[in-house]
Amino acid sequence: MNYSGLLNTYSRYPVEFSAGSGAYLYDDTGKEYVDFLCGIAVTGFGHNHPEIKNAVLKQVDSFWHVSNLFTSTPQQNLAKKLARHSGLDSVFFCNSGTEAVEAAIKFARKWGKGKYEIISALGGFHGRTYGSLSATGNYKFAEGFEPLVPGFKHVDYGNISALEAAITADTAAVIVETIQGEGGVITPPQNYIKDLRALCSANNVLLIIDEVQTGIGRTGKFFSYQHEEIIPDIVTVAKGIANGIPLGATICSKEVAEVIKPGSHGSTFGGNPIAIAAANKVVDLLDEEQLNNITELGKTLMDGLYGLDIPQIKNIRGRGLMIGIEFAAGISSKQIASKLLEKGFLVGTSGDNVLRILPPFIITKTEIMKFLLAFRRVISDISGKQF
């Protein structure tokens, strides 16, 4: 292994980017890539977006940090916008998805006044710090790091009866994703999220929806639970909220907010002015027209993938611009991703046989068509058959 100075936490592609613009990235040789990954569902408005960039530069020209000990109108404005979009009340700002989930778990336990159990779904992913890692329903992420935090239970995703059976008098909250992103873009059965809402309400248990990957427009609604017409008690967001500047948020109902007092929780950097400036712009850009555009582009991509009629594809699933392609056993998604990279397209993978496609909201239909052609060529090359 070549010494890079970095801890070996990622297996990295041998490509180094030196510039980005819109849906495009450029490596140090000047080669152009179309970004169908968005830094794993982060840069929804692409690279170097002029309005987001100007908002950030304006803040950079002023001050960079003051501390949450002081009032900030831009922070309050963003909180009010997130509360309005979510149907909830108040926001805690942090720096990442895992921190947003940590805060949600802590707030749920505080609200629970002794109720401590948190139920989550097998196959789900909620982050890498101890609370969110304990909620994550995939043992491979925890291996070697035990013991985890006590009080966490996992049940089958999409199985409402299993969840009902797991709830006890000690249950404070259920946390789920509406689509399991890291788990392979797994969509639950119809009405699962709605039934979950009803089940939690009936048992006085909080429903936490982890929107870190699905939120901020990715599925064609501001929050993905809005497809199900429900309102959770707590919503976690991060990734796309500031288009690449680190920011996370935990959005809470009034009932949850009421138990949180000064000193209950905190973060030195959370809600940093530069990230807040970017996020205020992202939220303003994400209007009804933009959300409809995401739905329309997602449909073009999904229809295009179905239209390729590739027998090695076992399943295509997802919503909006969050799409997973599952291949038959023996076809390596990593190999496909590497070949697409050679052809100038960035995509993601999940496990051995799922390809994850997370293009920016500013992608065009022409770029989608180019991607579909490259994808077909890659599958033909790998399988030795023409499609």
Ligand SMILES: Cc1ncc(COP(=O)(O)O)c(C=O)c1O
């Ligand atoms: C649903 C979900 N929750 C939480 C996280 C953790 O976010 P972060 O990597 O910003 O800590 C992720 C990251 O992939 C995620 O997909």
